Amino acid sequence: MLRKDVNDLLTQTDSGTPMGDMFRQYWIPALLASELPEDDCAPVRVKLLGERLIAFRDSKGRYGLMDEFCAHRGVSLWFGRNEEGGLRCPYHGWKYDYTGQCIEVPSEPDESGFCEKVKLQAYPLIKIGDILWTHMGDKEDRPPKPTWEFATVPAEQTYTSKRWQECNWLQAMEGGIDSSHVSFLHSGGLKSDPLFKGAKGNQYNHADKKPVFEVTEAEGGLYIGARRNAEEGHFYWRITPWVMPSFTMVPPRGDHPMHGHFWIPIDDENCWAWSFDYHPTRALTEAEVQYMRDGHGVHNEYVPGTFRPLQNKDNDYMMDRDAQKRGDTYSGIKGIAMQDASLQESMGPIVDRTKENLVSTDNGIIMARHRLRKAVTALRDKGVTPPGRDPAHQMVRSVAVVLPADQPYAETCKEDLAARPGQKHTSV
Amino acid sequence: MTDQTRPTLLASCASASTAAEARFRVNYPNSGRRRSRIFALDGPAAEAMFAITEAPWQGAHFLAVGSGGDVDPEATGADDLPLSHPDGTGAKLSEEIEGADVVVLISSTGENAGAAEVIAREAYHRHIMCGGLALAGTALANGRGSGAPASSPDSDPTSHVVNTLRPFASILVVARDADFIPAMLNALRA
Numbered sequence: 001m002l003r004k005d006v007n008d009l010l011t012q013t014d015s016g017t018p019m020g021d022m023f024r025q026y027w028i029p030a031l032l033a034s035e036l037p038e039d040d041c042a043p044v045r046v047k048l049l050g051e052r053l054i055a056f057r058d059s060k061g062r063y064g065l066m067d068e069f070c071a072h073r074g075v076s077l078w079f080g081r082n083e084e085g086g087l088r089c090p091y092h093g094w095k096y097d098y099t100g101q102c103i104e105v106p107s108e109p110d111e112s113g114f115c116e117k118v119k120l121q122a123y124p125l126i127k128i129g130d131i132l133w134t135h136m137g138d139k140e141d142r143p144p145k146p147t148w149e150f151a152t153v154p155a156e157q158t159y160t161s162k163r164w165q166e167c168n169w170l171q172a173m174e175g176g177i178d179s180s181h182v183s184f185l186h187s188g189g190l191k192s193d194p195l196f197k198g199a200k201g202n203q204y205n206h207a208d209k210k211p212v213f214e215v216t217e218a219e220g221g222l223y224i225g226a227r228r229n230a231e232e233g234h235f236y237w238r239i240t241p242w243v244m245p246s247f248t249m250v251p252p253r254g255d256h257p258m259h260g261h262f263w264i265p266i267d268d269e270n271c272w273a274w275s276f277d278y279h280p281t282r283a284l285t286e287a288e289v290q291y292m293r294d295g296h297g298v299h300n301e302y303v304p305g306t307f308r309p310l311q312n313k314d315n316d317y318m319m320d321r322d323a324q325k326r327g328d329t330y331s332g333i334k335g336i337a338m339q340d341a342s343l344q345e346s347m348g349p350i351v352d353r354t355k356e357n358l359v360s361t362d363n364g365i366i367m368a369r370h371r372l373r374k375a376v377t378a379l380r381d382k383g384v385t386p387p388g389r390d391p392a393h394q395m396v397r398s399v400a401v402v403l404p405a406d407q408p409y410a411e412t413c414k415e416d417l418a419a420r421p422g423q424k425h426t427s428v
Numbered sequence: 429m430t431d432q433t434r435p436t437l438l439a440s441c442a443s444a445s446t447a448a449e450a451r452f453r454v455n456y457p458n459s460g461r462r463r464s465r466i467f468a469l470d471g472p473a474a475e476a477m478f479a480i481t482e483a484p485w486q487g488a489h490f491l492a493v494g495s496g497g498d499v500d501p502e503a504t505g506a507d508d509l510p511l512s513h514p515d516g517t518g519a520k521l522s523e524e525i526e527g528a529d530v531v532v533l534i535s536s537t538g539e540n541a542g543a544a545e546v547i548a549r550e551a552y553h554r555h556i557m558c559g560g561l562a563l564a565g566t567a568l569a570n571g572r573g574s575g576a577p578a579s580s581p582d583s584d585p586t587s588h589v590v591n592t593l594r595p596f597a598s599i600l601v602v603a604r605d606a607d608f609i610p611a612m613l614n615a616l617r618a
Contacts, residue, residue: 313442360559370611
């Protein structure tokens with residue numbers, strides 16, 4: 001249960017809100033780099049943290065992210081002409097460079113200097129890995145560039161997708177740290193999904209449906225350990241890191257690529273679910289990449305030409321009651337990603353947490369909310385920099401491991417839980 | 429009617445998950461009052477716990493294991509455990525735990541593992557969920573820690589606390605600060 005005022009505090013991210021200010025402390029994923037594939041390509045509408053923006057790549061390959069609307073008459077610059085070092089409004093020809101600075105107002109004399117007085121709100125856009133990242137906060141307080149391992153390994157070792165999720169970011173993100181749902185909702189996928197199946201660890205998952213949880217605070221967020229019985233005198237641990245505000249990783253399975261998510265608010269009732277797979281020591285195989293493109297693992301299929309999932313609320317997520325009865329899927333919904341999204345969207349655009357009935361196994365979620373609330377209020381009231389900005393906080397990995405029963409995971413797996421470039425991940 | 433029939437009203441399909449439709453959700457109290465029993469296993473844990481007992485809880489009982497709590501669990505019956513209420517009056521474990529929905533053990537020093545086992549055993553026999561809260565920050569502040577991260581090899585007091593609770597807790601939380609106690613109990617409707 002969460003009081004309404006706290007729920008509002010954590011779920012509202014528009015400009016000027018405390019949680020919005022917190023998200024504006026970080027570099028966040030804005031677009032896939034493939035959305036702006038070449039110089040002078042078509043601009044792309046982007047809505048982030050309740051701000052409608054336009055992204056473009058100019059004639060010199062510079063990325064721009066700025067207010068979507070022309071300062072003259074409010075026309076959407078999506079209709080603009082991306083040419084000769086700037087984006088030109090097609091209505092009266094006003095032109096802007098990648099910093100949002102107006103560089104031409106054809107109706108005014110060049111000598112008047114009028115255009116120098118016009119500048120659109122703009123944010124930096126930088127390419128790291130497959131992703132274009134932006135920082136929408138104070139430029140005098142720009143954080144170090146992102147160091148997430150999935151975005152910094154060689155290109156052939158990583159794959160990223162994104163999908164539109166039609167609910168608030170927090171309830172989507174909470175799914176990423178809610179380890180107790182995996183034994184139910186995703187139980188079918190462990191047997192059939194090509195990016196999960198075959199791992200020895202899956203046997204422990206199937207054999208022990210009642211994991212014991214251990215939640216430990218970390219500098220950047222949390223570790224949520226789920227413990228299941230393994231061989232005599234041993235436990236199988238699946239350890240999920242959460243880094244503030246909205247990065248999670250799924251514990252790996254065998255030698256399959258590791259995967260995880262970013263949950264980024266579009267507005268208070270929509271978010272981007274970013275999903276990545278990477279392998280720290282080898283290139284992804286052609287088959288693995290094809291599986292990801294086909295929507296397996298943590299990815300999904302799309303309505304052609306969009307980032308909207310093919311299974312969505314308008315088609316009841318293509319519910320398959322026969323598959324549910326057969327046990328192919330637990331909920332009747334195909335695919336890990338849409339199994340989560342369908343249920344999270346069904347809660348409503350912003351779930352009313354005053355009505356929920358949490359139990360002890362929800363303590364990962366309880367602690368995450370607690371950490372977010374403390375960080376948000378410390379930033380708002382005292383200007384304290386929140387956890388997760390420090391590059392060291394971003395150097396995390398998930399872990400799947402079998403340990404002797406008397407060995408606690410946090411101590412024993414300290415090195416395994418840290419990103420170690422060029423070294424294999426710890427997985428069973 | 430065939431299986432080709434599909435819902436036609438907005439509220440009959442997944443598209444109903446809008447803010448406008450949310451106002452038609454049935455509004456009623458969907459759960460009864462919970463009986464939560466919170467046990468502080470040592471002095472600093474009791475101090476942190478008793479600091480928040482005045483809040484308007486919904487039926488939670490707060491109990492502290494007193495001196496003499498370092499018992500042999502094999503030789504200690506439920507009602508032999510020294511327990512006290514916030515006002516200092518004594519309490520019987522069997523009466524407190526009967527009918528409880530959840531038991532939470534709070535430890536900050538790792539002392540009184542025997543008492544933890546007695547309480548957890550009584551909870552187990554009654555099929556009551558038993559959770560553990562290790563106050564790592566309090567353990568470090570008590571002088572034996574180095575300021576290392578929670579549950580790191582260098583934070584011996586934290587490991588000691590965690591190891592005390594681990595055998596008995598179905599969910600174990602290692603928190604740096606005591607302010608997680610009210611946050612957790614509020615979330616659990618204690």
